[in-house]
Amino acid sequence: MADKKNVAILGATGAVGTQMLQCLAERDFPVGELRLLASARSAGKKVEWCGRQIELVEATPEAFEGMDIVLGAAGDDVAKQLLPEAVRRGATVVDNSHAFRLDEDVPLVIPEINAEDVSWNHGLIANPNCATIIGLVPTWPLHKLGHVSRMVVSTYQAASGAGAPGMAELEAEICAMGRGEKLPEPRAFADQLASNLIPQIGSEKFEGYTSEEMKMQNEGRKIMHEPGLRVNCTCVRV
Template identity: 85%
Template sequence: MADKKNVAILGATGAVGTQMLECLTERDFPVGELKLLASARSAGKVVEWCGREVVIEEARPEAFEGMDIVLGAADDDIAKALLPEAVRRGATVVDNSHAFRLDEDVPLVVPEINPQDVAWNKGLISNPNCATIIGLVPTWPLHKLGHVSRMIVSTYQAASGAGVPGMRQLENELGAIGRGEELPEPTAFVDQLASNLIPQIGSEKFEGFTSEEMKLQNEGRKIMHLPELRVNCTCVRVPVLRSHSESITLEFEEPVSLEDAREALAAAPGVKLVDDLGADVAHDRYPMPLYTSDQDLIWVGRIRRDISNPEQGRGITFWCCGDQIRKGAATNAVQVAELLL
């Protein structure tokens, strides 16, 4: 085991920050001193972790003194204000916010795809968007077969993508429906999420596409080192508590057979192939968010030829699901931190 590292989590009381702490335990990360940083209203609360009591501290620049690694799970504005201070004090930061993802001086890393990019960090490393991670982990082994030039993607994103407030709204709505009560006013989303779909995540960004929809193209280009990658993405919020689902069609420069695609996915790190429409047990037939929650693999299934592509073998469609809080955020960040060891 590597020498122990002093670790801080910024935004430690949120859904992703809490999961980061669990992942450190599960993956036996060599933690020396641990600091949990949050807002002033959470400061002073005590968290039990691995037999020790850790007092939550207010997130301030001086709190990063002596830290080797900082995991960021705070909003963009807090990340921009505080994480450069952590770097100035000698820490290496792995940040889950959007604040630094497209900065040309900051690596954007999915360990299954571009672990080598960690080597050129200048103190800051970014964690990609959750839907980007979930979509690209199974795309990468297929790209290595035929070189992906274009992606058509629809995402079905769980309430957890909006953090604790999003999950709380869905739970409150489902509870009200179960009790036969009037639904509460929406708090995290623009409308009711239970028994509904909301076809907008993020603000309008480019020609009617939202900021969330542009992330897959912009981040995908950087992660896979494909500056010409073309992506058409539609993001939808669905009434699922956690675990995002995605329908993805890939267009290749070289033909890729279904047999080779399945073989590559079955062998790919971070991927679980679940692709048997005739299986006796439902969760063995295809990926579903119910079964992919609270684990770290991206399940992939419904693999088939793109019959709309006139060039034989140049297009493949698949369906994938992955836990947004874990591999889509916290686990990926801890895996990046492991690369620093």
């Protein structure tokens, strides 16, 4: 049996953190201690995992002591503040946020494409954007055969891409529509999402493209080691 690893999840109560917990269970990952890190207001609450009751711990630099692996499921600001502290304390970090993806000292990895880049990590490994992964995995074999230099991409991304607040907002809108009530003001999205499509994910970033639309090009260049890759991307929230 593989040696057990002490694992921490930063942002354990969010949509991504919850999915990470599920993946650890599904893969029967050899977890020793599991430390679930969340905000101060969530600290002390308990989460059930594989028949164990695990108490949530406030996310502080000291909370990473003794951890072998840290999975990052928090936003960019929290990731930038806390994950370098985990590295300083000896953990290997795999981060799902955007905070370190384009940092030249941090490998950005899709295992099916550039798993070898993990070898030069300095304690921190970045996970690409969801649409980048989905778009590049089938593109990579074509690239090896014929050298892909340009991609025209449209993505249609679910409310879950905005995390738990996005899913809650969509549910509240659908419930209000069903009751014939006025819909709540949108907060997680730029407009009403229920029975709608919103052709904007993220803020305007570059010549009319949004931050989400630029990710596939910028991240794809790094992952594929193809600095000249051009991607014309349109991202729509569904």
